[in-house]
Amino acid sequence: MSSKLHQDLYVGVIVIGVSIFLFIKTFGLIEEAARYPQGLLVLFTLFGIFIILKGIKKTKLLREGEELKYDGDEAPLNIKLLKSPLITLAIVVVYVWLLSFIGFFPATILFMASYLGYMQVKSWKAYVFTIVGLNLFIYLVFVMQLNVQLPAGIFFE
Amino acid sequence: MNAEILGQVIQNLLSFQTILALFLGVFGGIIIGALPGLSATMAVALLVPVTFGMEPVAGLTMLTAIYTSALYGGSISAILIHTPGTPASAASSLDGYQMTLKGQGAKAIGMATISSMIGGTVSALALLFLAPPLSKISLAFSAPEYFLIAVFGLTIIGSLAAKSMVKGLAAGVIGLLIGAIGVDILTGYPRFTFGSMSLESGIALVPAMIGLFSLSQVMIQAENRGKKRKKISADAMSGKVLPNKKEFKTVWVSILRSSGIGTFVGMLPGAGGDIGSWVGYNEAKRFSKNKEKFGTGYIEGVAAPESANNAVTGGALIPLLTLGIPGSSTTAVLLGGLMIQGLVPGHELFTTHANITYSVIFGFIIASLLLGVIGLLGARFFVKISGVSEKLLAPIIIGLCVVGSYAINNNIFDVWVMVVFGVIGYFMRKTGFHPAPVILGMILGPIAENGLRQSMLMAKTDLLTYYFTRPISVVLIALTVISLFSPLVMKWWEKRNANNLDDGQETKIS
Numbered sequence: 001m002s003s004k005l006h007q008d009l010y011v012g013v014i015v016i017g018v019s020i021f022l023f024i025k026t027f028g029l030i031e032e033a034a035r036y037p038q039g040l041l042v043l044f045t046l047f048g049i050f051i052i053l054k055g056i057k058k059t060k061l062l063r064e065g066e067e068l069k070y071d072g073d074e075a076p077l078n079i080k081l082l083k084s085p086l087i088t089l090a091i092v093v094v095y096v097w098l099l100s101f102i103g104f105f106p107a108t109i110l111f112m113a114s115y116l117g118y119m120q121v122k123s124w125k126a127y128v129f130t131i132v133g134l135n136l137f138i139y140l141v142f143v144m145q146l147n148v149q150l151p152a153g154i155f156f157e
Numbered sequence: 158m159n160a161e162i163l164g165q166v167i168q169n170l171l172s173f174q175t176i177l178a179l180f181l182g183v184f185g186g187i188i189i190g191a192l193p194g195l196s197a198t199m200a201v202a203l204l205v206p207v208t209f210g211m212e213p214v215a216g217l218t219m220l221t222a223i224y225t226s227a228l229y230g231g232s233i234s235a236i237l238i239h240t241p242g243t244p245a246s247a248a249s250s251l252d253g254y255q256m257t258l259k260g261q262g263a264k265a266i267g268m269a270t271i272s273s274m275i276g277g278t279v280s281a282l283a284l285l286f287l288a289p290p291l292s293k294i295s296l297a298f299s300a301p302e303y304f305l306i307a308v309f310g311l312t313i314i315g316s317l318a319a320k321s322m323v324k325g326l327a328a329g330v331i332g333l334l335i336g337a338i339g340v341d342i343l344t345g346y347p348r349f350t351f352g353s354m355s356l357e358s359g360i361a362l363v364p365a366m367i368g369l370f371s372l373s374q375v376m377i378q379a380e381n382r383g384k385k386r387k388k389i390s391a392d393a394m395s396g397k398v399l400p401n402k403k404e405f406k407t408v409w410v411s412i413l414r415s416s417g418i419g420t421f422v423g424m425l426p427g428a429g430g431d432i433g434s435w436v437g438y439n440e441a442k443r444f445s446k447n448k449e450k451f452g453t454g455y456i457e458g459v460a461a462p463e464s465a466n467n468a469v470t471g472g473a474l475i476p477l478l479t480l481g482i483p484g485s486s487t488t489a490v491l492l493g494g495l496m497i498q499g500l501v502p503g504h505e506l507f508t509t510h511a512n513i514t515y516s517v518i519f520g521f522i523i524a525s526l527l528l529g530v531i532g533l534l535g536a537r538f539f540v541k542i543s544g545v546s547e548k549l550l551a552p553i554i555i556g557l558c559v560v561g562s563y564a565i566n567n568n569i570f571d572v573w574v575m576v577v578f579g580v581i582g583y584f585m586r587k588t589g590f591h592p593a594p595v596i597l598g599m600i601l602g603p604i605a606e607n608g609l610r611q612s613m614l615m616a617k618t619d620l621l622t623y624y625f626t627r628p629i630s631v632v633l634i635a636l637t638v639i640s641l642f643s644p645l646v647m648k649w650w651e652k653r654n655a656n657n658l659d660d661g662q663e664t665k666i667s
Contacts, residue, residue: 011588015327022334025349033346036606037337040330047327054323071320073377073586085376085583092372092555092579096572099559108559112552119382119548130549134556146210148564 004062007077008055015048091115103153105135162511169214169516170523178208178215179520182222183527187535189223190230191543192550195374197227198487198593202370203554205363205494206561213498213513218520220494224487225470225521226528229273232463234543236265245466248434252451252458259454260396266536267398268456269463272412274529276464279416280423280471281522284478288507288518292479295503297629300615304608305624305633307601310482313640314489315594322644328590332598333605335360342603343610355570362493362599364562364575369592370490371558372579375551377586382548398536400456408460411441419465423472432650433472437465439653467528471521478502478514481601486593492600 019041026034026041058068075081095111102110112131121127142148169175189200200223208216228245235246236253249269256265298306311333315325338349339359350356400408415437422433441461442451451458474491476482481502483489492502500506506514532539562575582592616623624630 007588022349029341029346029348030344033341033344033348036609037334037348040333040337044327044330044334047323047330050323051327054321071589074320074589075587077587081380081587084379084382088376088379088551089576089580092576095555096559096569096576099563099572100569104560104563108556112556115552115555116548119551121546121548126549130553134553138556138560141207142560142564146207146564148210148560149567150560150563151569 004059006055006058006062006068008051008058010055012048012050012052012055015051016045019045019048087118088115091118099151099153101153103155104150105139106153106155108135108138162515165512166516166519169212169512170519172212172215174212174215175218175516175520178211178219179222179524179527180531182219183226183524183531184535186223186226187230187528187532187539188542190227191233191539192230192545195227195550195554196231196370196487197224198485198490199370199374200227201487201490201494202366203557203561205366205490205497206564208494209363209497209565213500214516214520216498217494217500217513217517218524220491221470221474221517221521222524222527224491225273225277225467225525228466228470229270229277229463229528229532230539230543232269232273232466233266233539236269236459237262237540237543245431245434245469246462247431248438248462248466249459251438252453252455255452255454256456256459261454263396263398263536264400264404264456265459266540267533268400268404268408268459270398270529270532270536271400272408272415272460272463273467273532274525275412276416276419276466276468277470277525277528278522279413279464280420280468281518281525282471283420284471284474284521285515285518288475288478291475292504292507295480298503300608300611301624301627301630302608302633304605304612305630305637306480306482307605307608309633309637309640310601311594311597311605312637313643314483314486314597321589322641324588324590325594328585328592329594329598332595332600333602334598335365335595336599336602337606342607360574360599361565361571362596363497363565364571365578365599366490366493366596367558367562368575368578368580369582369585369595370486371554372575373582373586373592375554375558376579376583378547378551398533404456408457411445411457411461412464414444415441415461415465416468419468420472422465423469424475431466433469434462434466435650437468438462467525471525474521478506483597486591486596489593489597489600493596496600 023038023041026038061068070076091111091114095107098107098110101107109131112134113127116127116130138150143150185204186197186200189195190197201220204220204223208219211219231246232249232253235250237257239250239254253265253269256262311329312326315322315327315329334349336359338356340347340350340357347357418437418440419433422436438451438458438461441457442448445451445457447455447457473483473485473488477488477492477495479502481492483492495502500510500513558575558579559572562572563569565571581595585592585595612623613620624634
């Protein structure tokens with residue numbers, strides 16, 4: 001028998017955990033301000049319990065060797081599946097962090113070049129067209145047309 | 158609508174910004190719909206910041222044009238490579254792809270374009286004539302009804318957006334909880350701010366929308382890194398784009414019927430383009446003299462779902478503009494775009510802001526017609542566009558996510574909000590939740606809370622008894638209960654479609 005647990009069990013536990021944490025946070029509020037979020041959190045906990053119950057059912061099926069159907073974007077999470085999305089996230093985090101230091105356009109150029117490299121793009125033309133195209137679009141629409149003051153960074157301040 | 162408003166509408170529509178917005182909206186919408194993995198919802202979320210700085214008429218016209226054009230754009234890959242660009246195009250792939258295999262890909266695209274144009278225009282006209290009288294219902298609304306309409310809106314989108322109703326409703330509650338972050342307006346107490354000043358004004362809607370729909374989508378696409386995808390063969394677009402007279406004669410009744418069906422389905426809260434196109438397809442098959450030809454590459458099998466899925470757009474805008482109930486994820490995001498422009502759905506849209514609303518509706522009619530012209534003229538170009546690699550699109554989308562989140566308040570904090578919501582959106586989607594109810598919860602949360610608190614003051618005694626003494630409240634409670642049972646009806650529809658699909662395949666084999 002497999003010891004595998006369906007991911008809904010974890011989801012349900014997280015939902016209940018978050019509900020309890022936030023419920024405790026409402027204790028510092030006056031009753032009038034706390035009542036509405038407390039009501040929502042009770043509801044959220046109930047949904048968490050339902051998700052756990054469903055998760056128990058699905059775990060039983062998994063252990064019986066049945067293949068479960070996943071709809072739309074839903075998929076069993078594992079390291080192999082999460083690797084690329086998490087690396088993407090890490091690159092985005094570094095990009096956003098760099099924005100304030102080196103400015104929007106240098107950070108965007110750096111980000112795009114490294115992300116295209118990560119996505120195994122080899123054609124130099126693709127690099128040039130994508131990077132120049134997006135930066136030009138952002139400059140014309142957001143800077144020129146919408147007057148957005150994008151972070152200038154250390155080079156242009 | 159009187160002559161004075163009509164004059165203002167014409168003036169608004171003839172402005173350079175609106176004309177440009179219309180062309181860009183239609184052109185951009187078709188491209189986004191045609192691109193792999195990009196949806197109308199994501200396009201609207203990504204472009205709300207661009208429209209924020211525009212005149213309301215131009216901005217909202219652009220968003221509605223993107224909405225209808227992206228639905229059409231999704232049919233290109235459905236027809237040519239059997240991969241629907243949007244779920245609403247799945248029905249079109251049945252006969253459309255068979256036509257491509259027969260060397261009639263160009264004709265299938267042409268038929269899809271014309272049908273989408275007619276469907277969109279019919280529904281836009283329905284919006285023009287039905288929305289103003291229906292908006293009067295909102296005049297009878299008071300605090301209890303506003304609370305119930307928020308609950309109703311959340312239950313329909315929650316029960317239909319995700320496969321699991323519990324997860325759909327839980328996502329709605331997540332949105333309501335996020336909507337509660339910040340200083341409570343009535344008491345002045347900060348809630349869930351954890352000492353952060355930036356959170357005192359609450360979570361900004363636009364960065365949250367962009368993160369939930371766009372960044373999460375890029376993360377999902379990143380899963381395919383290193384994998385090869387289906388390519389459109391060079392001869393897929395062979396032959397003529399325009400169908401001949403004889404073919405038109407066989408499909409025009411189906412197009413009109415499906416346009417009506419699509420508009421009606423769109424008006425039903427929660428039933429989006431995917432359901433509309435399947436109903437349109439099934440009804441066309443039921444009424445057709447050539448039932449056996451469906452599923453084998455029959456032109457009517459393309460015309461019916463395509464006119465129906467575009468007709469859904471105008472229909473879905475009716476409950477959105479009149480009552481503030483979005484029926485699908487795209488209209489939920491559109492509601493955000495509307496609110497950002499300072500426009501609140503209801504009767505005021507057709508009185509105080511009549512010149513803006515009617516301009517947007519007329520703009521929507523023009524966009525639907527323009528879709529046909531641009532779609533037919535640029536068919537071969539759009540087919541090429543749909544072959545662009547996801548690898549190149551991903552950094553472009555991320556760049557737009559960052560600049561769009563920043564542009565709303567010129568604030569880096571909002572960019573971090575977008576990133577956090579991107580992560581939340583990704584994990585929600587991978588675990589069977591849908592992000593649409595979260596956005597709706599964020600929008601409707603404050604309305605629901607104010608409505609509830611005010612009705613508690615109005616009730617004086619028992620709140621439930623008070624609600625049941627108000628006729629509109631009773632209707633809304635009944636509708637909420639019905640919406641909770643609607644997934645069962647949907648399951649029935651899906652079963653019926655699956656049976657019809659099997660019939661079609663059996664016919665093909667025999």
